[in-house]
Amino acid sequence: MLEVENLHAYYGKSHILQGVAFDVGEGEIVSLLGRNGVGRSTTCKSIMGLVPPRGSIRFKGEELAGMSAHRIARKGIGYVPEDRLTFSGLSTRENLEMGVQKVGAESRWTIDDAYRLFPRLSERADVKADLLSGGEQQMLSMCRTMMGNPALVMIDEPTEGLAPQIVEQVGDFLLEVAASGVSILLVEQKLSIAMRVSHRVYVMGHGQIVFEGTPQDLQADDAVRREWLEV
Amino acid sequence: MIESVVFSLLNGVLYGMLLFMLASGLTLIFGMMGVLNFAHASFYMLGAYCAYSISQVLGFWGALVIAPIIVGLLGALIERVGLRNVHKHGHVAELLFTFGLVYVIDELVILVWGQLPVDYRIPEALDFTLFSLYGSDFPAYRGFILFMAVAMFVAIYLLLVRTRVGMIIRASLSHPDMVGALGHNVPRIFTFVFAFGTGLAGLAGVMAGNYFITEPGMAFAMGPIVFVVVVLGGLGSLGGALVASLIIGLVTTFAVGMNYSIADMLASAGIAFGQDSVLGINLSRFGPMLPYLLMVLILIFRPRGLMGSRES
Ligand SMILES: Nc1ncnc2c1ncn2[C@@H]1O[C@H](COP(=O)(O)OP(=O)(O)O)[C@@H](O)[C@H]1O
Numbered sequence: 308m309l310e311v312e313n314l315h316a317y318y319g320k321s322h323i324l325q326g327v328a329f330d331v332g333e334g335e336i337v338s339l340l341g342r343n344g345v346g347r348s349t350t351c352k353s354i355m356g357l358v359p360p361r362g363s364i365r366f367k368g369e370e371l372a373g374m375s376a377h378r379i380a381r382k383g384i385g386y387v388p389e390d391r392l393t394f395s396g397l398s399t400r401e402n403l404e405m406g407v408q409k410v411g412a413e414s415r416w417t418i419d420d421a422y423r424l425f426p427r428l429s430e431r432a433d434v435k436a437d438l439l440s441g442g443e444q445q446m447l448s449m450c451r452t453m454m455g456n457p458a459l460v461m462i463d464e465p466t467e468g469l470a471p472q473i474v475e476q477v478g479d480f481l482l483e484v485a486a487s488g489v490s491i492l493l494v495e496q497k498l499s500i501a502m503r504v505s506h507r508v509y510v511m512g513h514g515q516i517v518f519e520g521t522p523q524d525l526q527a528d529d530a531v532r533r534e535w536l537e538v
Numbered sequence: 539m540i541e542s543v544v545f546s547l548l549n550g551v552l553y554g555m556l557l558f559m560l561a562s563g564l565t566l567i568f569g570m571m572g573v574l575n576f577a578h579a580s581f582y583m584l585g586a587y588c589a590y591s592i593s594q595v596l597g598f599w600g601a602l603v604i605a606p607i608i609v610g611l612l613g614a615l616i617e618r619v620g621l622r623n624v625h626k627h628g629h630v631a632e633l634l635f636t637f638g639l640v641y642v643i644d645e646l647v648i649l650v651w652g653q654l655p656v657d658y659r660i661p662e663a664l665d666f667t668l669f670s671l672y673g674s675d676f677p678a679y680r681g682f683i684l685f686m687a688v689a690m691f692v693a694i695y696l697l698l699v700r701t702r703v704g705m706i707i708r709a710s711l712s713h714p715d716m717v718g719a720l721g722h723n724v725p726r727i728f729t730f731v732f733a734f735g736t737g738l739a740g741l742a743g744v745m746a747g748n749y750f751i752t753e754p755g756m757a758f759a760m761g762p763i764v765f766v767v768v769v770l771g772g773l774g775s776l777g778g779a780l781v782a783s784l785i786i787g788l789v790t791t792f793a794v795g796m797n798y799s800i801a802d803m804l805a806s807a808g809i810a811f812g813q814d815s816v817l818g819i820n821l822s823r824f825g826p827m828l829p830y831l832l833m834v835l836i837l838i839f840r841p842r843g844l845m846g847s848r849e850s
């Protein structure tokens with residue numbers, strides 16, 4: 308469904324992504340793991356068109372490199388950024404409405420789904436987003452993206468800084484998203500949730516993919532984990 | 539005394555609301571695009587001149603409708619072919635672009651309409667006394683400006699708070715990239731906001747051009763004070779712009795009416811001191827400085843302004 312080949316990205320003169328290649332199949336949950344600063348977020352941003360990409364990004368057979376972010380989103384790619392970026396002047400409900408791309412169109416995910424999965428969001432529907440807790444903002448940011456009815460969603464470090472109980476909820480949410488037929492590219496640093504939900508995992512180091520396999524393969528490969536993941 | 543207070547109050551609110559017409563567009567444009575549009579008051583001047591020319595043919599009411607639309611369309615054009623391309627080269631380039639625009643528009647206005655003020659007048663239908671209070675007249679046109687300014691505030695508020703477009707604009711104030719990543723065409727929203735903001739400036743020009751004087755210097759007279767309002771209110775904050783407009787409007791109007799000095803006040807408290815020193819200077823003469831002093835102070839003590847959310 309998503310095929311990334313020879314992806315390069317730069318911030319000014321620094322060469323951040325140096326030929327990243329991976330793919331995500333239909334209905335798959337794929338994790339992109341790695342230590343801080345290896346370029347996982349930059350990978351998401353280049354796919355989304357927020358950082359100019361070089362190389363090839365094909366989605367359902369169509370080349371995305373060079374398209375603007377809003378067109379990429381309309382092609383069916385959703386993005387949940389690591390810093391959540393909820394709209395502070397808007398209420399929880401308005402934030403969810405911001406995710407809707409075509410008013411009145413059919414969507415796999417609706418505001419009611421968001422409220423059912425995270426009752427906390429419905430309790431805080433009229434509260435401004437900047438007054439929500441970190442966990443609530445994470446739920447909001449994920450649900451907001453789902454309102455756009457994406458076929459694939461990239462979720463960048465959703466469990467960062469959250470209490471273990473909320474991390475569990477995020478894991479359940481990912482499984483529910485996948486069950487609704489949406490593919491997921493999950494970016495994580497910690498292995499716990501990625502190992503629980505992923506079909507396949509990639510490990511990134513210094514702007515390149517250094518490992519590809521199933522969670523079991525990664526579990527078995529002490530050398531890779533020691534060199535590229537453990538801190 | 540009470541009479542002068544009431545009239546200063548009315549005139550201060552009136553001037554403040556005129557400032558708000560300009561400041562609202564400027565602050566929206568800044569909030570979304572992160573660029574201070576130096577040329578904002580030039581669009582205000584264009585509004586006045588367009589209104590003058592159009593009113594020769596269609597009368598004031600035709601000009602009131604058409605001039606802001608023309609100015610807004612011109613704004614859209616400038617954003618689309620100019621600013622959008624300059625945007626890629628960063629904020630400094632954008633700033634310099636709008637700075638250059640000030641002089642281009644200024645020279646164009648002189649080329650087309652000449653150096654001297656044009657005879658843009660208050661329409662006869664509004665040229666009467668609305669009411670008299672304590673023997674002073676309050677002209678109907680001032681009432682009209684007040685009415686239009688309030689109507690405009692309500693309209694902007696409803697647009698921003700009650701419509702989907704408004705919601706997308708408000709979201710773009712905090713994270714424009716994220717708005718794009720959710721599938722909204724942010725460049726198109728930028729063009730719309732720029733056109734809307736410059737159109738509002740044009741509307742202010744239509745209404746102020748005949749209340750003050752329509753001349754090539756009017757952009758320079760209004761430009762700096764609008765910046766003060768926007769900085770004071772907090773860059774990007776509409777509510778802040780309203781409060782700051784009213785503060786500046788009232789402060790400058792009341793200062794002009796202050797016909798005594800600090801030395802006079804001391805004298806009335808029985809202290810004869812400083813009549814020949816700086817304390818003897820009539821307070822009204824500090825009036826023009828007050829807004830800028832306020833801006834300097836707010837930048838030192840509260841850089842995000844009264845109600846702004848980000849640092850300027
Ligand atoms: N906006 C930016 N400007 C310059 N360098 C950046 C920027 N964002 C990230 N970087 C650098 O790019 C590298 C990769 O960052 P990132 O993609 O955020 O890594 P990760 O998400 O894997 O932690 C890091 O070295 C980081 O310092």
Ligand SMILES: [Mg+2]
Nearest residue numbers: 347348349389
């Ligand atoms: Mg990251």
